[in-house]
Amino acid sequence: MQNPRLKSLLAAAITSAVLGWSSAPALAHHPVQAKFDKATEMSITGVVTNVDWKNPHVHVFLNVKTGTAVANWAVELESPLLLKGSGWSSTSVKPGDTLTVKGIRARDGSRQLWSESVSKGSTTLFALKDLHPAVPAKKEPAPRGADGKVMFGSAAGYWGFPSSYALVEDGVKVKMDKYGQLADLADAAKVAPLQPWALALYKKRQQRDLRDDPMFLHCKPPGGPREYQSDLGIKFVEDKVNQRVFILMGSGNHNYRIIYMDGREKVGSVTGDDDNPLYYGRAIGKWDGDALLVTTKGFNEDFWMSNGGLPHTSSLVLTERFARPDMNTLQYQVSIDDRGAYTRPWTASWTMQWVPDQEVPIHFCQDNRP
Numbered sequence: 001m002q003n004p005r006l007k008s009l010l011a012a013a014i015t016s017a018v019l020g021w022s023s024a025p026a027l028a029h030h031p032v033q034a035k036f037d038k039a040t041e042m043s044i045t046g047v048v049t050n051v052d053w054k055n056p057h058v059h060v061f062l063n064v065k066t067g068t069a070v071a072n073w074a075v076e077l078e079s080p081l082l083l084k085g086s087g088w089s090s091t092s093v094k095p096g097d098t099l100t101v102k103g104i105r106a107r108d109g110s111r112q113l114w115s116e117s118v119s120k121g122s123t124t125l126f127a128l129k130d131l132h133p134a135v136p137a138k139k140e141p142a143p144r145g146a147d148g149k150v151m152f153g154s155a156a157g158y159w160g161f162p163s164s165y166a167l168v169e170d171g172v173k174v175k176m177d178k179y180g181q182l183a184d185l186a187d188a189a190k191v192a193p194l195q196p197w198a199l200a201l202y203k204k205r206q207q208r209d210l211r212d213d214p215m216f217l218h219c220k221p222p223g224g225p226r227e228y229q230s231d232l233g234i235k236f237v238e239d240k241v242n243q244r245v246f247i248l249m250g251s252g253n254h255n256y257r258i259i260y261m262d263g264r265e266k267v268g269s270v271t272g273d274d275d276n277p278l279y280y281g282r283a284i285g286k287w288d289g290d291a292l293l294v295t296t297k298g299f300n301e302d303f304w305m306s307n308g309g310l311p312h313t314s315s316l317v318l319t320e321r322f323a324r325p326d327m328n329t330l331q332y333q334v335s336i337d338d339r340g341a342y343t344r345p346w347t348a349s350w351t352m353q354w355v356p357d358q359e360v361p362i363h364f365c366q367d368n369r370p
């Protein structure tokens with residue numbers, strides 16, 4: 001989906017530090033319930049044989065003894081980003097440690113466990129409910145470049161840890177987990193003004209515990225607002241020479257999105273082009289004071305535009321607004337106009353947190369087709 005010319009251009013832009021908004025300076029991150037069965041809670045105790053400290057999920061391997069037989073189990077935990085924010089590191093557990101893990105088992109019956117807690121003796125080392133990102137200690141003004149405009153990025157740092165992981169109409173209160181699954185399926189009609197066929201499809205995706213997620217199954221990119229619903233985050237890179245902005249993504253398959261800032265006319269047709277894959281549509285941006293406004297059309301229907309699987313059609317039009325009111329906050333607002341799936345246009349908004357002195361996490365997807 002990315003041609004050699006663009007890869008070269010992007011590398012050159014980064015190498016020359018044309019970053020931010022100034023002229024100066026392996027397996028998808030999957031819905032846990034798609035792979036693990038919430039009805040199969042269990043506990044195992046074993047000896048650590050290996051620790052795989054990688055995005056999007058950390059794995060700890062244990063030799064578990066049952067009678068005289070020993071079997072190796074793969075224990076899956078949250079991402080290194082969340083674990084680090086809660087005081088963990090790649091050396092918190094080591095080969096030879098004896099651990100007790102409580103969690104839920106893989107749906108296919110294999111020796112894989114999603115960890116809800118990890119204990120060493122009487123000490124609880126990790127509890128899923130206690131995980132949280134590191135929060136900056138103080139607020140500072142948003143940085144500005146030589147042209148006076150707010151900078152949305154810099155050479156070291158990215159935007160992650162969204163305040164909401166779900167796409168829900170502003171003003172609506174429903175309970176969901178971080179993968180977009182509803183606590184109560186009866187709330188499905190409240191999430192957005194869905195047409196009857198779209199509501200039925202949304203309910204079906206929810207009832208199947210998000211197992212049909214194309215990002216999980218086939219490494220499809222997280223198009224639309226979904227790219228802003230991951231802890232793995234995003235990074236802004238400006239190509240001033242060609243009047244384009246790249247948004248680099250830590251989720252999906254480490255894809256990027258292009259926003260054209262050259263004042264061109266209306267968004268192109270739904271046929272797309274090699275420069276801008278239809279998973280991200282064709283985006284046109286402009287400034288509104290310190291905010292960036294982006295209109296995007298030309299999406300295909302091969303991806304989920306949100307965690308949780310809200311439907312969309314090729315008629316989808318997104319109007320996005322990005323603002324940075326202070327150093328640590330990115331405000332994101334999206335208006336969704338899709339007359340093929342919704343009864344009216346609607347709006348959702350949330351924030352993302354600045355992660356300083358780090359690159360956007362590098363993650364590549366592994367196709368999970370049988």
